[in-house]
Amino acid sequence: MVFNLEKIIRPKIYNLEAYRCARDDFKEGILLDANENAYGPTQIELQGTNLHRYPDPHQIEFKKAMASYRNKTSVFRSYDLVPLTDENFCLGVGSDESIDAIIRASCVPSKEKILVLPPTYSMYSVCANINDVDVVTCPLITEDNSFQIDATEILNILANDPLIKLVFITSPGNPTGAKIEIDRIEYLLKNWDQGLVIVDEAYIDFSGGSTAPLVTKYPNLVTLQTLSKSFGLAGIRLGMTIATKKLSKILNAMKAPYNISTVTSDMALKAVQNHNLEKMEQNAQILNKEKLRLLNALTSLKYVDNGYIGGLDANFILLRINNGDNDLAKKLYTELAIKSGVVIRFRGNELGCAGGLRVTIGTKEENDILIKEFGRKLEELVG
Ligand SMILES: Cc1ncc(COP(=O)(O)O)c(C=O)c1O
Numbered sequence: 001m002v003f004n005l006e007k008i009i010r011p012k013i014y015n016l017e018a019y020r021c022a023r024d025d026f027k028e029g030i031l032l033d034a035n036e037n038a039y040g041p042t043q044i045e046l047q048g049t050n051l052h053r054y055p056d057p058h059q060i061e062f063k064k065a066m067a068s069y070r071n072k073t074s075v076f077r078s079y080d081l082v083p084l085t086d087e088n089f090c091l092g093v094g095s096d097e098s099i100d101a102i103i104r105a106s107c108v109p110s111k112e113k114i115l116v117l118p119p120t121y122s123m124y125s126v127c128a129n130i131n132d133v134d135v136v137t138c139p140l141i142t143e144d145n146s147f148q149i150d151a152t153e154i155l156n157i158l159a160n161d162p163l164i165k166l167v168f169i170t171s172p173g174n175p176t177g178a179k180i181e182i183d184r185i186e187y188l189l190k191n192w193d194q195g196l197v198i199v200d201e202a203y204i205d206f207s208g209g210s211t212a213p214l215v216t217k218y219p220n221l222v223t224l225q226t227l228s229k230s231f232g233l234a235g236i237r238l239g240m241t242i243a244t245k246k247l248s249k250i251l252n253a254m255k256a257p258y259n260i261s262t263v264t265s266d267m268a269l270k271a272v273q274n275h276n277l278e279k280m281e282q283n284a285q286i287l288n289k290e291k292l293r294l295l296n297a298l299t300s301l302k303y304v305d306n307g308y309i310g311g312l313d314a315n316f317i318l319l320r321i322n323n324g325d326n327d328l329a330k331k332l333y334t335e336l337a338i339k340s341g342v343v344i345r346f347r348g349n350e351l352g353c354a355g356g357l358r359v360t361i362g363t364k365e366e367n368d369i370l371i372k373e374f375g376r377k378l379e380e381l382v383g
Pocket residue numbers: 093094095096097121170173174200202225226227228234238239
């Protein structure tokens with residue numbers, strides 16, 4: 001394996017000089033360097049805050065705390081890894097921005113491509129299309145309901161198409177909820193050096209085992225994470241790209257200097273304090289218990305297949321209605337939304353997910369209502 005980042009990142013981006021502001025050098029004093037409004041925010045409620053100032057472009061404290069948490073909770077103890085530091089991180093406006101950034105950094109528009117593994121999160125293709133980057137697909141293994149990646153087939157495709165620069169793996173999967181086995185990911189990492197393997201771990205804290213600490217071992221690995229799911233902070237929009245220091249430096253040079261707002265920074269920093277990390281883990285456990293309760297209740301209903309599609313590694317379950325009956329699943333989805341005021345997601349058109357309804361785990365009270373309404377509406381529809 002001869003991994004050469006310079007061959008993977010577009011030349012103008014590889015050589016990009018990061019935007020610098022006076023405050024990179026001087027943070028204190030009478031600040032008349034950035035054309036801010038020294039009179040402060042106009043709203044009376046915001047006076048006395050620092051919201052008239054541009055935010056910190058780097059969020060070093062947050063990155064340090066997150067790196068330390070991922071090191072401490074790593075499952076790869078036997079690997080003897082170099083620990084993550086703040087320099088392995090680049091932050092985005094949600095991981096949606098991080099997805100877009102990595103595509104823009106590496107794929108030449110109307111020439112190079114990404115590989116996605118359906119059924120999967122649709123934003124990889126959306127961002128690729130926006131950037132005029134073609135999308136190649138290699139299905140997950142659907143026949144045995146494992147929804148694992150077929151690493152051998154992926155390597156075949158990559159060997160035959162040198163224009164593919166990125167492979168997007170969602171682990172745990174969306175909409176499948178199945179975590180991808182680490183051996184399969186490592187097999188890819190060890191056998192392909194012509195691009196980057198992106199592991200999107202938006203839901204990782206519901207099952208553990210983040211690949212993030214492995215970025216110091218594999219230069220071709222990039223892990224994406226977010227505060228939107230396990231941390232319950234979808235509203236602040238904070239995503240993370242975790243990669244080698246070299247790649248992180250490039251991504252940080254490429255991002256808009258003030259992409260993370262002061263409000264977001266402050267809240268994110270609070271979220272990674274020890275007591276709040278503990279709370280996040282406790283909430284994930286509570287949610288996982290509710291997930292099993294919901295699964296048992298819903299799969300005991302007539303016309304809901306036993307078991308589930310994929311896995312139980314995220315904060316949702318993917319149920320199959322009546323052996324893959326898309327008509328019934330869609331009707332049930334619509335009835336639940338319109339008549340019961342309970343909104344779930346129809347996923348029956350995704351590869352290997354016929355009859356699929358994806359249900360996010362709610363609070364206990366919300367789940368009770370869902371269970372009742374799901375049964376009632378199903379009975380009304382099929383008698
Ligand atoms: C797999 C996956 N990745 C990324 C995201 C986007 O997360 P964010 O809120 O950080 O943009 C989602 C959101 O649903 C997701 O399911």
